[in-house]
Amino acid sequence: MELSGGDIIVQCLKDEGVEHVFGYPGGAVLHIYDAIFKQQDVKHILVRHEQAAAHAADGYARATGKPGVVLVTSGPGATNAVTGIATAYMDSIPVVILTGQVPTPVIGSDAFQEVDTVGITRPCVKHNFLVKRLEDLALTIKKAFYIATTGRPGPVVVDIPKDITDPGIKIPYSYPGRVKMRSYNPVVKGHLGQIKKAVKIMMEAERPVFYTGGGVVLDDAAKSLTELVDTLEFPITQTLMGLGAYPGSGKHFLGMLGMHGTYEANMAMHETDVLIAVGARFDDRVTGHVKQFCPDATIIHIDIDPSSISKNVRVDVPIVGPVRQVLRDMLKVVNEGEIKPNKQALKQWWEQIEKWRSMDCLKYDQKSKLIKPQHAVEMLHKVTKGDAFVTSDVGQHQMFAAQFYRFDKPRRWINSGGLGTMGFGLPAAMGVQMAFPKAEVAVVTGESSIQMCIQELATCLQYELPIKIILLNNGYMGMVRQWQEFFYESRYSQSGMSVTPDFVKLTESYGHVGMRVDKSKDLEGAMKEAFTYKDRLVFLDVVVDPTENVYPMIAAGKGHHEMYLSPGSELV
Amino acid sequence: MRHIISILMENESGALARVANLFTARGYNIESLTVAPTEDRSLSRMTLVTSGSDEIIEQITKQLNKLIDVVKLVDLTEGGHLEREMMLIKLRAERTQREEIKRLVDIFRGKIIDVTDTSYTVELTGAASKLNAFIEAVNDELIVEVVRTGPSGIGRGPKGLGL
Numbered sequence: 105m106e107l108s109g110g111d112i113i114v115q116c117l118k119d120e121g122v123e124h125v126f127g128y129p130g131g132a133v134l135h136i137y138d139a140i141f142k143q144q145d146v147k148h149i150l151v152r153h154e155q156a157a158a159h160a161a162d163g164y165a166r167a168t169g170k171p172g173v174v175l176v177t178s179g180p181g182a183t184n185a186v187t188g189i190a191t192a193y194m195d196s197i198p199v200v201i202l203t204g205q206v207p208t209p210v211i212g213s214d215a216f217q218e219v220d221t222v223g224i225t226r227p228c229v230k231h232n233f234l235v236k237r238l239e240d241l242a243l244t245i246k247k248a249f250y251i252a253t254t255g256r257p258g259p260v261v262v263d264i265p266k267d268i269t270d271p272g273i274k275i276p277y278s279y280p281g282r283v284k285m286r287s288y289n290p291v292v293k294g295h296l297g298q299i300k301k302a303v304k305i306m307m308e309a310e311r312p313v314f315y316t317g318g319g320v321v322l323d324d325a326a327k328s329l330t331e332l333v334d335t336l337e338f339p340i341t342q343t344l345m346g347l348g349a350y351p352g353s354g355k356h357f358l359g360m361l362g363m364h365g366t367y368e369a370n371m372a373m374h375e376t377d378v379l380i381a382v383g384a385r386f387d388d389r390v391t392g393h394v395k396q397f398c399p400d401a402t403i404i405h406i407d408i409d410p411s412s413i414s415k416n417v418r419v420d421v422p423i424v425g426p427v428r429q430v431l432r433d434m435l436k437v438v439n440e441g442e443i444k445p446n447k448q449a450l451k452q453w454w455e456q457i458e459k460w461r462s463m464d465c466l467k468y469d470q471k472s473k474l475i476k477p478q479h480a481v482e483m484l485h486k487v488t489k490g491d492a493f494v495t496s497d498v499g500q501h502q503m504f505a506a507q508f509y510r511f512d513k514p515r516r517w518i519n520s521g522g523l524g525t526m527g528f529g530l531p532a533a534m535g536v537q538m539a540f541p542k543a544e545v546a547v548v549t550g551e552s553s554i555q556m557c558i559q560e561l562a563t564c565l566q567y568e569l570p571i572k573i574i575l576l577n578n579g580y581m582g583m584v585r586q587w588q589e590f591f592y593e594s595r596y597s598q599s600g601m602s603v604t605p606d607f608v609k610l611t612e613s614y615g616h617v618g619m620r621v622d623k624s625k626d627l628e629g630a631m632k633e634a635f636t637y638k639d640r641l642v643f644l645d646v647v648v649d650p651t652e653n654v655y656p657m658i659a660a661g662k663g664h665h666e667m668y669l670s671p672g673s674e675l676v
Numbered sequence: 677m678r679h680i681i682s683i684l685m686e687n688e689s690g691a692l693a694r695v696a697n698l699f700t701a702r703g704y705n706i707e708s709l710t711v712a713p714t715e716d717r718s719l720s721r722m723t724l725v726t727s728g729s730d731e732i733i734e735q736i737t738k739q740l741n742k743l744i745d746v747v748k749l750v751d752l753t754e755g756g757h758l759e760r761e762m763m764l765i766k767l768r769a770e771r772t773q774r775e776e777i778k779r780l781v782d783i784f785r786g787k788i789i790d791v792t793d794t795s796y797t798v799e800l801t802g803a804a805s806k807l808n809a810f811i812e813a814v815n816d817e818l819i820v821e822v823v824r825t826g827p828s829g830i831g832r833g834p835k836g837l838g839l
Contacts, residue, residue: 286839
């Protein structure tokens with residue numbers, strides 16, 4: 105089969121099993137878009153801004169586990185996508201980004217819409233390529249998918265000069281079935297000796313805690329994790345990225361840990377003697393001050409990426425390998441059962457944890473006439489029976505969603521944890537809804553974040569995506585306001601966001617359903633009504649208490665035992 | 677502590693930039709870096725001199741290994757190794773100074789490779805410390821120009837860093 109470069113790209117995507125491409129055309133990718141026009145198998149979703157294309161592909165990947173695909177033009181097309189690429193990079197999401205480039209002969213001449221895409225994206229991709237010869241095109245695309253989806257996943261950029269896709273030049277095509285790279289061999293199995301050593305330490309533990317992260321979700325290891333935790337009856341806390349891997353309603357779950365983690369999770373971290381970290385990277389929002397992190401603990405760390413181990417915190421028993429396989433082997437060693445967990449010590453440990461838990465650190469004013477943002481998230485949970493896909497933007501609403509929507513399944517909670525990208529929620533939800541047209545998909549957002557990618561309401565109309573946008577509108581960049589209240593004597597510098605469009609009218613002008621609710625007593629009715637529109641996008645503007653803060657909170661650089669608690673809380 | 681890391685990498689455009697990028701992005705020290713293709717044109721060999729605590733060096737080697745273009749690497753300072761650097765140094769050499777400089781070059785087993793009425797250009801090879809010692813030994817005022825390659829390194833013994 106002889107194909108041109110443009111046709112080769114589309115054929116590669118088909119052969120890779122890609123069904124959706126999120127993109128935006130432009131000069132350098134016109135040949136590729138012509139190839140897309142001539143076929144039906146790969147569906148192209150036209151976004152309204154390239155950043156959204158990257159977020160949508162990212163959301164698609166997070167929800168499905170399959171790689172997301174982006175197609176954008178050179179220059180501004182590529183630079184607009186960079187925020188989305190960096191977002192995927194920080195959370196290790198498999199995305200392949202195809203960028204157009206000016207023709208090979210004019211590269212370096214400051215041609216129209218030329219940027220050094222490979223240079224600009226280098227620090228925020230797992231790898232990137234510039235295709236210099238048509239003969240290399242198919243193999244490069246194969247490599248891009250291979251690198252993006254194996255080992256620790258991540259985004260891969262393939263920069264394609266326009267002359268490479270010239271419809272007049274055709275070469276024989278075949279898609280490589282497998283690819284082998286001498287310089288890239290991700291670990292496929294964790295060391296059994298290390299696993300046995302870890303299990304021995306776990307069995308001798310008196311105050312053990314599992315601390316698990318996004319790696320468990322990425323490797324589809326939720327089942328193995330849950331089985332192991334429930335077999336051992338150890339407490340477990342999860343990071344923002346890890347939520348849902350172990351059920352939020354599970355009895356061994358302590359809630360999220362870290363800066364806005366629960367009192368019981370953070371105190372357990374501070375007091376633990378054996379920490380089992382799984383697919384987590386000891387991020388500063390989790391550890392607080394590293395010198396005060398888990399002061400008494402022997403630390404076991406399972407991770408596919410050797411560079412994550414002992415990066416921020418010294419680890420005693422490293423296990424490099426895929427999380428799922430390591431957890432399975434661990435479970436096997438546990439079940440073979442030469443040593444049993446220390447039941448007596450565990451009982452005492454759980455008694456201590458129950459004491460911390462009894463403080464009910466997430467409590468908030470239930471009688472308020474103003475809608476409390478926490479209440480809105482709990483109502484969302486109730487109305488969707490805890491079974492929706494929830495995406496979020498970044499700020500207070502993100503933390504409330506993480507704390508109050510008790511995710512029972514992995515891949516249901518989709519947010520920008522590492523980079524913290526405002527504007528992520530709506531486009532990510534588009535990717536999720538594309539993958540699961542029948543599922544309930546909600547965006548929990550704020551009035552500041554939503555405006556960063558609001559243009560995507562048009563995309564949602566074009567592709568009939570019945571997303572439910574739950575806007576927790578407090579008239580502030582809430583998290584910025586909270587920090588200013590705590591650490592800048594309430595000088596609210598530039599954090600007010602009271603000047604917004606009328607979101608109801610705005611939504612209606614985009615052809616969707618807009619609703620507003622501002623009284624606590626009307627919340628349930630409004631939320632239920634929003635979800636009765638099965639085939640329509642509904643934008644529910646929930647006017648919430650502007651003064652509410654996220655608790656508990658560990659200030660940056662403090663230890664896990666130094667939390668701000670909600671007003672009226674008493675230490676136990 | 678000073679470490680010499682030797683890297684075998686794909687001879688791809690941008691490979692060098694990836695390594696340099698990594699050091700700036702993560703705030704690691706980079707004292708010198710040399711790179712050239714090997715007998716296999718598809719591979720480049722890089723020698724990189726850096727310094728830091730054991731933890732930082734561990735991270736540097738892990739992060740380098742993570743780069744897709746890096747095939748293999750070794751921290752030469754972990755075992756017996758040889759290190760050589762070449763220096764070209766131009767010195768002002770007039771009248772009585774000429775004899776003295778010539779003697780000094782002989783002591784250091786260097787070569788004078790260019791001569792004018794008023795200058796010598798000297799080629800000197802050795803460990804970085806030897807080159808430093810030569811610079812120390814020459815009167816500062818005589819130095820016109822110093823060009824150093826940065827060290828290249830290789831492990832001692834019969835084994836090589838290969839595929």
